[in-house]
Amino acid sequence: MEKHINNLLNKFINENITPDERKVLKNSVTELSDEELKQAMSDVWEQYETKATSPVAFEQIARKLSIKSQSSMRHTLLFIAKVAAVIAIPLLIGIQIHLYITNDKLNKFIDQQLAIQVESGEKAAITLPDGTKVYLNAATSLSYPSDFGLYQRDIYLTGEAYLEVAKDAEKPFHVHTDDVEIEVLGTKFNVNSYPDQDEVETTLIEGAVKLTTKNNSQHPIIMKPSQKVIYSKKNHQLSSRQTTGHFETAWTRGELVFRSAKFSDIIEKLKKRYGVEIQITGDKYNTDLFTGSFKEEYIHGVLRLLQMHYQFTYTEKNGKILIRMK
Structure with a gap:
């Protein structure tokens, strides 16, 4: 289990984790105890000790690890500098900590x-x-x-x-x-x-x-x-x-609401909301304005509803959605 988590964390840091692996990582983190999570993060940190970059939002993670001493705080700050993206995991979001800094070296380290x-x-x-x-x-x-x-x-x-x-x-x-x-x-x-x-x-x-x-x-x-x-x-x-x-x-x-929106604006919001690449081909965009709301978990549900208003077909290939206007 520990080796599996470390492998996923490494992939997450190096930005080569797949969407499915990202979901597994998120689910796995929720099952770890504080000590297990601390150990997993520490193991990965050791591999990046000489590659520190700017620390990012460490307060979300520090309290989760019950950081109290100056030495352990520095250890965590260095680690988070390398794995800042881990804060995207919902379990680690929304946690705050008040830092107590006691020496100039640590002050300089976090002064950014x-x-x-x-x-x-x-x-x-x-x-x-x-x-x-x-x-x-x-x-x-x-x-x-x-x-x-x-x-x-x-x-x-x-x-x-x-x-x-x-x-x-x-x-x-x-x-x-x-x-x-x-x-x-x-x-x-x-x-x-x-x-x-x-x-x-x-x-x-x-x-x-x-x-x-x-x-x-x-x-x-x-x-x-x-x-x-x-x-x-x-x-x-x-x-x-x-x-x-x-x-x-x-x-x-969790709602996606449009008021007199152009089709091109709708597509741009769908890209952000669902994190997918969308390419449009065919005739010029329909100039009709759209008003409506969606609360769909998957983009395909939204596209099927939009097809009732706009004339287009779509296919998905290699994670990219191709829309062809009629």
Whole structure:
């Protein structure tokens, strides 16, 4: 069992694990005790001791391993630097730890950005050291300084996230994206900031936030609950509208919702949601707009429903879906 887990962890680190093996790894981890998991991770760490890279979100794993002493913490930090992707395993998500650093060497080691990468077809939930809960959608990356919460609370986001920010009047919480910055004391809101989209959307569910554009062409906006602010990357303009937030946060409930969406936009969301490659051939895309919602576990169920609205056929070959428009 131990040898099998080590083999899968090695494949995961080297990014040559198959989808089926990834599922086996996730299931296997849930069956391990704390000591067994610690031993498996330590065994793999030894093989990468001289290949350390930037540590990533170690707080999710450190508490799981009941790290208390300085020496064992350093051991775990070094290991996590090599196997950061393991945080994608649901069992290890959502665990927080407060670090107690006692020497300059260790301070220098962790004095850098920690990053979490969620792949297409995956979602994750984490708890930051201050108690803030962050839900990350597919194809999303989040980073923050290793001393987060000590002097300030800043995170850097690419993709989509829903946040429930812990209140701390003395340390405002800042979300940085490529185009806008959001400042909040304590609230619930959703941010959609994918690089391949023309707009950045911020939806406030509860509390209040201040939104500022990076180009400084407009004054900051103080958002109110049930308000959605959209920043256009093309014309650098802000617009706002009222919303219940139900549509914008549907992804956190496992729903895929479209409102007057173009077929090309639907396909792009399916790629992220299910983590599959989709290629379209044939005539020009149907210009009809689609409104509807899905809660399908597999992409084939969604495609069959879309065939009732759009004229196309599809096949799957070598893990790639080929769509041919009629």
